[in-house]
Amino acid sequence: MFDGKITNLPHIHRVRALLDSRAMIRNPVHVFEKYRTQLGKTFTFHFGGAKRAIVSTDPDFIQHVLLKNQANYHKSDIQVKRMGEFQGQGLLNSHREAWLRQRRHLADGFLRSRLVKLLPLQREVMNEAMTGFAQRAKEGPVDIYQEMVEVTLKLVGKSLFGQQISEPELQVIAKAVSDIQSFIVRQIVQPYLIPWFRITGQSARYQKIRIKGDRLISAYIDNRRREDRGNGDLLKHMLETPYEDTGKPMEDSQVLIESLQLLIAGNETSSNALSWTFYLLAKHPECIVKIRSEIERTAGKDPLDFAALHRLEFTLQVINEALRLYPPFWMIDRTSMEDDEINGIHIPAGITVIPYIYGTHRNPDFWPDAETFDPSRFERASVKERHTFAHIPFGGGPRVCIGSNMALMQILLILVSFIRDYDFELATKRPSKICPMMILRPDGPIKMHFRPVSPIS
Numbered sequence: 001m002f003d004g005k006i007t008n009l010p011h012i013h014r015v016r017a018l019l020d021s022r023a024m025i026r027n028p029v030h031v032f033e034k035y036r037t038q039l040g041k042t043f044t045f046h047f048g049g050a051k052r053a054i055v056s057t058d059p060d061f062i063q064h065v066l067l068k069n070q071a072n073y074h075k076s077d078i079q080v081k082r083m084g085e086f087q088g089q090g091l092l093n094s095h096r097e098a099w100l101r102q103r104r105h106l107a108d109g110f111l112r113s114r115l116v117k118l119l120p121l122q123r124e125v126m127n128e129a130m131t132g133f134a135q136r137a138k139e140g141p142v143d144i145y146q147e148m149v150e151v152t153l154k155l156v157g158k159s160l161f162g163q164q165i166s167e168p169e170l171q172v173i174a175k176a177v178s179d180i181q182s183f184i185v186r187q188i189v190q191p192y193l194i195p196w197f198r199i200t201g202q203s204a205r206y207q208k209i210r211i212k213g214d215r216l217i218s219a220y221i222d223n224r225r226r227e228d229r230g231n232g233d234l235l236k237h238m239l240e241t242p243y244e245d246t247g248k249p250m251e252d253s254q255v256l257i258e259s260l261q262l263l264i265a266g267n268e269t270s271s272n273a274l275s276w277t278f279y280l281l282a283k284h285p286e287c288i289v290k291i292r293s294e295i296e297r298t299a300g301k302d303p304l305d306f307a308a309l310h311r312l313e314f315t316l317q318v319i320n321e322a323l324r325l326y327p328p329f330w331m332i333d334r335t336s337m338e339d340d341e342i343n344g345i346h347i348p349a350g351i352t353v354i355p356y357i358y359g360t361h362r363n364p365d366f367w368p369d370a371e372t373f374d375p376s377r378f379e380r381a382s383v384k385e386r387h388t389f390a391h392i393p394f395g396g397g398p399r400v401c402i403g404s405n406m407a408l409m410q411i412l413l414i415l416v417s418f419i420r421d422y423d424f425e426l427a428t429k430r431p432s433k434i435c436p437m438m439i440l441r442p443d444g445p446i447k448m449h450f451r452p453v454s455p456i457s
Protein backbone atom coordinates (compact mmCIF):
# COMPACT_ATOMS: atom_id res chain seq x y z
CA MET A 1 0.00 0.00 0.00
CA PHE A 2 1.17 3.57 -0.72
CA ASP A 3 2.60 4.61 2.64
CA GLY A 4 2.25 8.31 1.96
CA LYS A 5 5.93 9.22 1.68
CA ILE A 6 5.82 12.66 0.11
CA THR A 7 9.36 13.89 0.15
CA ASN A 8 12.82 13.12 1.54
CA LEU A 9 11.66 13.79 5.11
CA PRO A 10 10.80 11.55 8.07
CA HIS A 11 7.13 10.75 7.69
CA ILE A 12 4.12 9.22 9.38
CA HIS A 13 2.51 6.33 7.52
CA ARG A 14 -0.83 7.42 6.01
CA VAL A 15 -2.70 4.68 7.84
CA ARG A 16 -1.09 5.72 11.14
CA ALA A 17 -2.17 9.32 10.45
CA LEU A 18 -5.73 8.11 9.72
CA LEU A 19 -5.76 6.21 13.03
CA ASP A 20 -4.62 9.43 14.72
CA SER A 21 -7.77 11.28 13.56
CA ARG A 22 -9.66 10.93 16.84
CA ALA A 23 -6.63 11.93 18.88
CA MET A 24 -6.24 14.91 16.52
CA ILE A 25 -9.78 16.06 17.30
CA ARG A 26 -9.12 15.82 21.02
CA ASN A 27 -5.71 17.45 20.94
CA PRO A 28 -3.74 17.99 17.70
CA VAL A 29 -0.80 19.47 19.63
CA HIS A 30 -0.33 16.21 21.57
CA VAL A 31 -0.16 14.29 18.28
CA PHE A 32 2.30 16.76 16.72
CA GLU A 33 4.41 16.83 19.90
CA LYS A 34 4.66 13.04 19.87
CA TYR A 35 5.94 13.08 16.29
CA ARG A 36 8.21 16.11 16.86
CA THR A 37 10.02 14.24 19.63
CA GLN A 38 10.21 11.04 17.57
CA LEU A 39 11.04 12.46 14.13
CA GLY A 40 12.80 15.78 14.73
CA LYS A 41 12.23 19.31 13.59
CA THR A 42 10.56 18.72 10.19
CA PHE A 43 8.35 15.79 9.15
CA THR A 44 5.41 14.96 6.90
CA PHE A 45 1.88 14.10 7.98
CA HIS A 46 -1.51 13.43 6.33
CA PHE A 47 -4.44 15.21 8.01
CA GLY A 48 -7.15 12.57 8.43
CA GLY A 49 -4.87 10.19 6.47
CA ALA A 50 -5.72 12.26 3.39
CA LYS A 51 -4.39 15.80 3.24
CA ARG A 52 -0.63 16.00 2.65
CA ALA A 53 1.31 18.31 4.93
CA ILE A 54 4.85 19.19 5.95
CA VAL A 55 5.11 20.20 9.62
CA SER A 56 8.17 22.18 10.70
CA THR A 57 9.66 23.64 13.88
CA ASP A 58 12.87 24.74 12.16
CA PRO A 59 13.27 28.55 12.22
CA ASP A 60 15.27 28.50 8.93
CA PHE A 61 12.53 26.53 7.20
CA ILE A 62 9.82 28.79 8.63
CA GLN A 63 11.68 31.97 7.69
CA HIS A 64 11.87 30.70 4.10
CA VAL A 65 8.11 30.02 4.00
CA LEU A 66 6.91 33.17 5.74
CA LEU A 67 9.50 35.64 4.49
CA LYS A 68 12.20 34.70 1.98
CA ASN A 69 9.98 32.95 -0.57
CA GLN A 70 6.62 33.98 0.89
CA ALA A 71 5.12 34.64 -2.56
CA ASN A 72 5.15 30.86 -3.13
CA TYR A 73 3.19 30.13 0.05
CA HIS A 74 -0.45 31.15 0.14
CA LYS A 75 -2.77 30.80 3.09
CA SER A 76 -4.06 27.24 2.87
CA ASP A 77 -7.57 25.87 2.33
CA ILE A 78 -7.95 25.78 6.10
CA GLN A 79 -8.19 29.55 6.21
CA VAL A 80 -9.38 30.33 2.71
CA LYS A 81 -12.18 27.76 2.45
CA ARG A 82 -12.98 26.47 5.94
CA MET A 83 -12.72 29.81 7.75
CA GLY A 84 -13.91 31.70 4.65
CA GLU A 85 -17.24 29.84 4.85
CA PHE A 86 -17.87 31.53 8.19
CA GLN A 87 -15.83 34.73 8.05
CA GLY A 88 -15.94 35.70 4.34
CA GLN A 89 -12.80 36.85 2.51
CA GLY A 90 -11.03 39.56 4.47
CA LEU A 91 -7.51 40.54 5.43
CA LEU A 92 -6.90 37.28 7.30
CA ASN A 93 -7.59 35.00 4.34
CA SER A 94 -7.16 36.92 1.07
CA HIS A 95 -4.19 36.87 -1.31
CA ARG A 96 -1.88 38.86 -3.55
CA GLU A 97 -3.15 42.26 -4.78
CA ALA A 98 -6.47 42.01 -2.91
CA TRP A 99 -4.60 41.29 0.35
CA LEU A 100 -1.95 43.99 -0.20
CA ARG A 101 -4.57 46.65 -0.93
CA GLN A 102 -6.51 45.71 2.19
CA ARG A 103 -3.39 45.42 4.37
CA ARG A 104 -2.14 48.89 3.35
CA HIS A 105 -5.55 50.38 3.94
CA LEU A 106 -6.07 48.81 7.37
CA ALA A 107 -2.47 49.29 8.55
CA ASP A 108 -3.17 53.02 9.05
CA GLY A 109 -5.68 52.05 11.72
CA PHE A 110 -2.93 50.35 13.76
CA LEU A 111 -0.30 53.10 13.62
CA ARG A 112 1.49 53.95 16.86
CA SER A 113 -0.04 57.45 16.78
CA ARG A 114 -3.53 55.87 16.80
CA LEU A 115 -2.65 53.51 19.63
CA VAL A 116 -1.37 56.42 21.71
CA LYS A 117 -4.79 58.09 21.30
CA LEU A 118 -6.61 54.85 21.98
CA LEU A 119 -4.89 54.15 25.29
CA PRO A 120 -6.81 56.69 27.46
CA LEU A 121 -10.11 55.32 26.11
CA GLN A 122 -8.98 51.81 26.92
CA ARG A 123 -7.96 52.90 30.39
CA GLU A 124 -11.53 54.13 30.99
CA VAL A 125 -12.91 50.74 29.95
CA MET A 126 -10.36 49.06 32.19
CA ASN A 127 -11.20 51.20 35.25
CA GLU A 128 -14.86 50.32 34.86
CA ALA A 129 -14.00 46.62 34.40
CA MET A 130 -11.86 46.66 37.58
CA THR A 131 -14.80 47.99 39.62
CA GLY A 132 -16.96 45.04 38.54
CA PHE A 133 -14.08 42.66 39.14
CA ALA A 134 -13.54 43.87 42.73
CA GLN A 135 -17.02 42.66 43.64
CA ARG A 136 -16.55 39.24 42.02
CA ALA A 137 -13.11 38.80 43.62
CA LYS A 138 -14.67 39.38 47.07
CA GLU A 139 -17.22 36.64 46.49
CA GLY A 140 -14.69 33.83 46.01
CA PRO A 141 -12.40 32.33 43.38
CA VAL A 142 -12.88 33.72 39.87
CA ASP A 143 -12.28 32.03 36.53
CA ILE A 144 -9.53 34.16 35.05
CA TYR A 145 -10.17 32.73 31.57
CA GLN A 146 -13.78 33.96 31.60
CA GLU A 147 -12.67 37.31 33.04
CA MET A 148 -10.12 37.73 30.26
CA VAL A 149 -12.57 36.80 27.48
CA GLU A 150 -14.91 39.51 28.75
CA VAL A 151 -12.39 42.24 29.43
CA THR A 152 -10.56 41.80 26.10
CA LEU A 153 -13.87 41.79 24.18
CA LYS A 154 -14.69 45.08 25.88
CA LEU A 155 -11.30 46.55 24.97
CA VAL A 156 -11.28 45.23 21.40
CA GLY A 157 -14.91 46.39 21.03
CA LYS A 158 -13.85 49.88 22.05
CA SER A 159 -10.87 49.87 19.65
CA LEU A 160 -13.00 48.63 16.77
CA PHE A 161 -16.38 50.23 17.29
CA GLY A 162 -15.62 53.14 19.59
CA GLN A 163 -18.05 51.72 22.13
CA GLN A 164 -18.19 48.75 24.46
CA ILE A 165 -20.05 45.64 23.43
CA SER A 166 -22.96 44.99 25.83
CA GLU A 167 -22.80 42.03 28.27
CA PRO A 168 -25.53 39.89 26.59
CA GLU A 169 -23.94 40.53 23.20
CA LEU A 170 -20.54 39.59 24.61
CA GLN A 171 -21.99 36.22 25.61
CA VAL A 172 -23.54 35.61 22.17
CA ILE A 173 -20.31 36.50 20.35
CA ALA A 174 -18.04 34.48 22.67
CA LYS A 175 -20.27 31.40 22.31
CA ALA A 176 -20.59 31.75 18.53
CA VAL A 177 -16.82 32.03 18.14
CA SER A 178 -16.24 29.01 20.34
CA ASP A 179 -18.86 26.77 18.63
CA ILE A 180 -17.79 27.69 15.11
CA GLN A 181 -14.13 27.10 15.94
CA SER A 182 -14.77 23.57 17.17
CA PHE A 183 -16.65 22.87 13.96
CA ILE A 184 -13.84 24.26 11.77
CA VAL A 185 -11.29 22.15 13.66
CA ARG A 186 -13.38 19.02 13.00
CA GLN A 187 -13.42 19.84 9.29
CA ILE A 188 -9.64 20.26 9.28
CA VAL A 189 -8.76 17.03 11.06
CA GLN A 190 -11.52 14.94 9.44
CA PRO A 191 -11.71 16.41 5.92
CA TYR A 192 -13.41 13.22 4.62
CA LEU A 193 -16.48 14.05 6.78
CA ILE A 194 -17.15 17.43 5.12
CA PRO A 195 -19.83 16.04 2.69
CA TRP A 196 -21.46 14.29 5.69
CA PHE A 197 -21.58 17.57 7.65
CA ARG A 198 -23.38 19.15 4.68
CA ILE A 199 -25.89 16.31 4.19
CA THR A 200 -26.78 16.12 7.88
CA GLY A 201 -27.37 19.87 8.13
CA GLN A 202 -24.53 20.48 10.58
CA SER A 203 -22.91 23.05 8.29
CA ALA A 204 -26.23 24.89 7.98
CA ARG A 205 -26.67 24.90 11.76
CA TYR A 206 -23.30 26.63 12.26
CA GLN A 207 -24.10 29.10 9.46
CA LYS A 208 -27.17 30.13 11.47
CA ILE A 209 -24.95 30.89 14.45
CA ARG A 210 -22.70 32.97 12.19
CA ILE A 211 -25.68 34.92 10.82
CA LYS A 212 -26.67 35.82 14.40
CA GLY A 213 -23.13 37.19 14.98
CA ASP A 214 -23.24 39.10 11.66
CA ARG A 215 -26.52 40.78 12.68
CA LEU A 216 -24.98 41.97 15.92
CA ILE A 217 -21.97 43.50 14.20
CA SER A 218 -24.13 45.02 11.45
CA ALA A 219 -26.11 46.84 14.12
CA TYR A 220 -22.86 48.40 15.42
CA ILE A 221 -21.96 49.49 11.89
CA ASP A 222 -25.41 51.05 11.35
CA ASN A 223 -25.16 52.80 14.70
CA ARG A 224 -21.77 54.17 13.84
CA ARG A 225 -23.11 55.58 10.57
CA ARG A 226 -25.99 57.30 12.39
CA GLU A 227 -24.04 58.71 15.33
CA ASP A 228 -20.67 60.21 14.57
CA ARG A 229 -18.89 60.25 17.91
CA GLY A 230 -15.66 61.34 16.24
CA ASN A 231 -13.39 58.80 17.94
CA GLY A 232 -10.37 57.45 16.12
CA ASP A 233 -11.71 53.88 16.17
CA LEU A 234 -11.10 51.36 13.41
CA LEU A 235 -14.71 51.25 12.27
CA LYS A 236 -14.65 54.98 11.56
CA HIS A 237 -11.42 54.47 9.63
CA MET A 238 -12.97 51.69 7.55
CA LEU A 239 -16.22 53.56 6.89
CA GLU A 240 -14.67 56.88 5.95
CA THR A 241 -11.09 56.59 4.68
CA PRO A 242 -10.98 56.39 0.86
CA TYR A 243 -8.80 53.79 -0.88
CA GLU A 244 -5.87 55.32 -2.73
CA ASP A 245 -6.83 53.72 -6.07
CA THR A 246 -10.62 54.30 -6.21
CA GLY A 247 -10.97 57.29 -3.91
CA LYS A 248 -13.97 55.52 -2.34
CA PRO A 249 -14.23 54.02 1.16
CA MET A 250 -14.81 50.32 1.87
CA GLU A 251 -18.18 48.78 0.92
CA ASP A 252 -20.43 48.04 3.93
CA SER A 253 -20.35 44.29 3.19
CA GLN A 254 -16.53 44.32 3.38
CA VAL A 255 -16.58 46.45 6.54
CA LEU A 256 -18.72 43.72 8.14
CA ILE A 257 -16.27 40.97 7.14
CA GLU A 258 -13.21 42.90 8.32
CA SER A 259 -14.86 43.90 11.60
CA LEU A 260 -15.77 40.31 12.35
CA GLN A 261 -12.31 39.03 11.45
CA LEU A 262 -10.61 41.71 13.56
CA LEU A 263 -12.91 41.03 16.48
CA ILE A 264 -12.18 37.31 16.38
CA ALA A 265 -8.45 37.67 15.61
CA GLY A 266 -8.03 40.30 18.28
CA ASN A 267 -10.09 38.91 21.10
CA GLU A 268 -9.45 35.18 21.29
CA THR A 269 -5.71 35.62 20.93
CA SER A 270 -5.28 38.25 23.62
CA SER A 271 -7.69 36.64 26.09
CA ASN A 272 -5.87 33.31 25.88
CA ALA A 273 -2.43 34.93 26.04
CA LEU A 274 -3.54 36.74 29.20
CA SER A 275 -5.14 33.70 30.82
CA TRP A 276 -1.93 31.71 30.40
CA THR A 277 0.15 34.64 31.64
CA PHE A 278 -1.95 34.85 34.82
CA TYR A 279 -1.68 31.10 35.21
CA LEU A 280 2.12 31.14 34.96
CA LEU A 281 2.38 34.14 37.27
CA ALA A 282 0.20 32.44 39.88
CA LYS A 283 2.70 29.57 39.82
CA HIS A 284 5.60 32.04 40.14
CA PRO A 285 4.50 34.61 42.73
CA GLU A 286 8.05 36.04 42.90
CA CYS A 287 7.44 37.38 39.37
CA ILE A 288 4.23 39.12 40.50
CA VAL A 289 6.22 40.98 43.17
CA LYS A 290 8.91 41.87 40.62
CA ILE A 291 6.36 43.23 38.14
CA ARG A 292 4.66 45.27 40.86
CA SER A 293 7.90 46.91 41.88
CA GLU A 294 8.75 47.59 38.22
CA ILE A 295 5.41 49.38 37.81
CA GLU A 296 6.05 51.32 41.04
CA ARG A 297 9.54 52.36 39.84
CA THR A 298 8.27 53.37 36.41
CA ALA A 299 5.14 55.31 37.31
CA GLY A 300 4.46 55.28 41.06
CA LYS A 301 0.68 55.48 41.40
CA ASP A 302 0.17 57.42 38.12
CA PRO A 303 -1.47 55.98 35.02
CA LEU A 304 1.11 54.63 32.56
CA ASP A 305 1.16 56.27 29.14
CA PHE A 306 2.04 54.36 25.96
CA ALA A 307 5.82 54.89 26.27
CA ALA A 308 5.86 54.04 30.00
CA LEU A 309 3.96 50.79 29.42
CA HIS A 310 6.64 49.72 26.96
CA ARG A 311 9.40 50.53 29.45
CA LEU A 312 8.18 47.68 31.67
CA GLU A 313 11.05 45.48 30.58
CA PHE A 314 10.60 42.58 32.98
CA THR A 315 6.82 42.54 32.46
CA LEU A 316 7.42 42.28 28.70
CA GLN A 317 9.84 39.39 29.29
CA VAL A 318 7.13 37.58 31.24
CA ILE A 319 4.61 38.17 28.43
CA ASN A 320 7.07 36.91 25.81
CA GLU A 321 7.82 33.79 27.85
CA ALA A 322 4.07 33.13 28.27
CA LEU A 323 3.62 33.59 24.50
CA ARG A 324 6.48 31.12 23.97
CA LEU A 325 4.98 28.42 26.19
CA TYR A 326 1.37 29.04 25.16
CA PRO A 327 1.31 30.69 21.71
CA PRO A 328 -2.36 31.50 20.97
CA PHE A 329 -1.83 30.65 17.28
CA TRP A 330 -0.22 27.26 17.84
CA MET A 331 0.32 26.78 14.11
CA ILE A 332 0.20 28.71 10.86
CA ASP A 333 -0.79 27.07 7.59
CA ARG A 334 0.19 27.69 3.99
CA THR A 335 -0.07 25.93 0.62
CA SER A 336 2.93 25.86 -1.73
CA MET A 337 2.06 27.18 -5.18
CA GLU A 338 5.03 25.72 -7.07
CA ASP A 339 7.76 23.17 -6.35
CA ASP A 340 10.39 24.58 -4.04
CA GLU A 341 13.42 23.47 -2.04
CA ILE A 342 14.42 24.47 1.48
CA ASN A 343 17.86 23.37 2.73
CA GLY A 344 17.74 20.21 0.59
CA ILE A 345 14.08 19.43 1.45
CA HIS A 346 11.88 19.10 -1.62
CA ILE A 347 8.54 20.91 -1.28
CA PRO A 348 6.05 19.73 -3.91
CA ALA A 349 3.50 22.17 -5.35
CA GLY A 350 0.08 21.96 -3.71
CA ILE A 351 1.24 20.60 -0.37
CA THR A 352 0.13 22.13 2.96
CA VAL A 353 3.06 23.58 4.89
CA ILE A 354 2.67 24.05 8.64
CA PRO A 355 4.99 26.37 10.56
CA TYR A 356 4.20 24.65 13.87
CA ILE A 357 4.65 27.48 16.38
CA TYR A 358 4.05 25.48 19.60
CA GLY A 359 6.81 23.04 18.61
CA THR A 360 9.14 25.78 17.36
CA HIS A 361 8.91 27.39 20.79
CA ARG A 362 10.16 24.10 22.24
CA ASN A 363 12.82 23.35 19.63
CA PRO A 364 15.74 22.18 21.85
CA ASP A 365 18.30 23.87 19.54
CA PHE A 366 17.01 27.24 20.75
CA TRP A 367 15.19 26.56 24.01
CA PRO A 368 17.10 24.47 26.55
CA ASP A 369 14.85 23.04 29.25
CA ALA A 370 11.98 24.24 27.11
CA GLU A 371 9.09 23.43 29.48
CA THR A 372 10.52 25.62 32.25
CA PHE A 373 9.07 29.11 32.67
CA ASP A 374 12.06 31.47 32.55
CA PRO A 375 11.45 35.10 31.54
CA SER A 376 15.22 35.77 31.48
CA ARG A 377 15.28 34.05 28.08
CA PHE A 378 13.98 37.39 26.81
CA GLU A 379 16.69 39.60 28.25
CA ARG A 380 17.98 41.78 25.46
CA ALA A 381 21.35 40.03 25.00
CA SER A 382 19.73 36.59 24.70
CA VAL A 383 17.14 37.83 22.20
CA LYS A 384 19.88 39.35 20.02
CA GLU A 385 21.74 36.07 19.80
CA ARG A 386 18.69 33.95 18.93
CA HIS A 387 17.28 33.20 15.46
CA THR A 388 14.53 35.77 14.77
CA PHE A 389 12.14 32.98 13.73
CA ALA A 390 12.67 30.91 16.91
CA HIS A 391 9.98 32.97 18.72
CA ILE A 392 7.06 33.74 16.43
CA PRO A 393 3.84 34.18 18.44
CA PHE A 394 2.78 36.91 15.97
CA GLY A 395 3.96 35.04 12.87
CA GLY A 396 6.52 36.64 10.55
CA GLY A 397 7.14 38.15 7.14
CA PRO A 398 4.66 40.44 5.37
CA ARG A 399 1.66 38.67 6.91
CA VAL A 400 2.86 39.16 10.46
CA CYS A 401 0.03 40.05 12.85
CA ILE A 402 -1.27 43.52 12.04
CA GLY A 403 -2.54 43.91 15.61
CA SER A 404 0.60 42.89 17.52
CA ASN A 405 1.26 46.35 18.97
CA MET A 406 -2.37 46.81 19.91
CA ALA A 407 -2.34 43.36 21.54
CA LEU A 408 0.78 44.12 23.57
CA MET A 409 -0.64 47.45 24.69
CA GLN A 410 -3.84 45.74 25.89
CA ILE A 411 -2.02 42.89 27.60
CA LEU A 412 0.28 45.32 29.40
CA LEU A 413 -2.62 47.55 30.42
CA ILE A 414 -4.59 44.62 31.84
CA LEU A 415 -1.62 43.11 33.68
CA VAL A 416 -0.67 46.47 35.18
CA SER A 417 -4.26 47.09 36.35
CA PHE A 418 -4.55 43.70 38.07
CA ILE A 419 -1.05 43.46 39.51
CA ARG A 420 -1.17 46.95 41.00
CA ASP A 421 -4.28 46.00 42.95
CA TYR A 422 -4.10 42.26 43.58
CA ASP A 423 -2.06 39.29 44.65
CA PHE A 424 -3.37 36.05 43.24
CA GLU A 425 -2.96 32.32 43.51
CA LEU A 426 -4.48 29.22 41.94
CA ALA A 427 -7.59 27.96 43.74
CA THR A 428 -6.90 24.35 42.75
CA LYS A 429 -3.88 22.09 42.47
CA ARG A 430 -5.15 20.62 39.19
CA PRO A 431 -2.79 21.83 36.46
CA SER A 432 -4.50 23.56 33.52
CA LYS A 433 -3.96 21.67 30.29
CA ILE A 434 -4.03 22.96 26.76
CA CYS A 435 -7.10 22.61 24.55
CA PRO A 436 -5.94 23.55 21.06
CA MET A 437 -8.80 24.73 18.88
CA MET A 438 -7.89 27.24 16.16
CA ILE A 439 -6.44 29.04 19.18
CA LEU A 440 -4.66 27.44 22.13
CA ARG A 441 -7.08 27.60 25.05
CA PRO A 442 -7.05 26.19 28.56
CA ASP A 443 -9.09 22.98 28.91
CA GLY A 444 -11.48 24.50 31.43
CA PRO A 445 -11.85 27.32 33.93
CA ILE A 446 -8.68 28.58 35.66
CA LYS A 447 -9.97 29.39 39.12
CA MET A 448 -7.95 31.85 41.17
CA HIS A 449 -8.18 33.71 44.45
CA PHE A 450 -7.51 37.44 44.16
CA ARG A 451 -6.63 39.39 47.32
CA PRO A 452 -6.30 43.19 47.34
CA VAL A 453 -2.70 44.32 47.87
CA SER A 454 -3.93 47.18 50.02
CA PRO A 455 -7.55 47.82 51.04
CA ILE A 456 -9.48 49.42 48.15
CA SER A 457 -11.34 52.53 49.30
Ligand code: HEM
Pocket residue numbers: 075091092093103156261262263265266267269270273327328329332333392393394395396398399400401402403404406407
Ligand atom coordinates in the same frame (compact mmCIF):
# COMPACT_ATOMS: atom_id res chain seq x y z
C1 HEM B 1 -1.66 38.03 21.67
C2 HEM B 1 -2.41 38.45 20.68
C3 HEM B 1 -2.24 38.04 19.24
C4 HEM B 1 -1.54 36.99 18.70
C5 HEM B 1 -0.68 35.95 19.41
C6 HEM B 1 -1.73 37.07 17.25
C7 HEM B 1 -1.14 36.19 16.36
C8 HEM B 1 -1.22 36.31 14.99
C9 HEM B 1 -0.51 35.48 14.03
C10 HEM B 1 0.43 34.32 14.37
C11 HEM B 1 -0.85 35.91 12.79
C12 HEM B 1 -0.29 35.38 11.47
C13 HEM B 1 -1.21 34.33 10.87
C14 HEM B 1 -0.64 33.75 9.58
O1 HEM B 1 0.44 34.12 9.14
O2 HEM B 1 -1.34 32.91 8.98
C15 HEM B 1 -1.79 37.00 12.95
C16 HEM B 1 -2.38 37.67 11.90
C17 HEM B 1 -3.35 38.62 12.08
N1 HEM B 1 -3.77 39.19 13.27
FE1 HEM B 1 -3.08 38.73 15.10
N2 HEM B 1 -2.56 38.11 16.98
C18 HEM B 1 -2.89 38.75 18.14
C19 HEM B 1 -3.69 39.87 18.29
C20 HEM B 1 -4.33 40.52 17.26
C21 HEM B 1 -5.15 41.72 17.39
C22 HEM B 1 -5.37 42.49 18.71
C23 HEM B 1 -5.66 41.99 16.16
C24 HEM B 1 -6.59 43.09 15.72
C25 HEM B 1 -7.45 43.73 16.46
C26 HEM B 1 -5.15 40.98 15.24
C27 HEM B 1 -5.43 40.91 13.90
C28 HEM B 1 -4.77 40.10 12.99
C29 HEM B 1 -5.01 40.12 11.55
C30 HEM B 1 -6.05 40.98 10.83
C31 HEM B 1 -4.10 39.21 10.97
C32 HEM B 1 -3.96 38.89 9.48
C33 HEM B 1 -2.89 39.78 8.91
C34 HEM B 1 -2.61 39.53 7.44
O3 HEM B 1 -2.79 38.42 6.95
O4 HEM B 1 -2.15 40.49 6.78
N3 HEM B 1 -4.34 40.13 15.95
N4 HEM B 1 -2.00 37.23 14.29
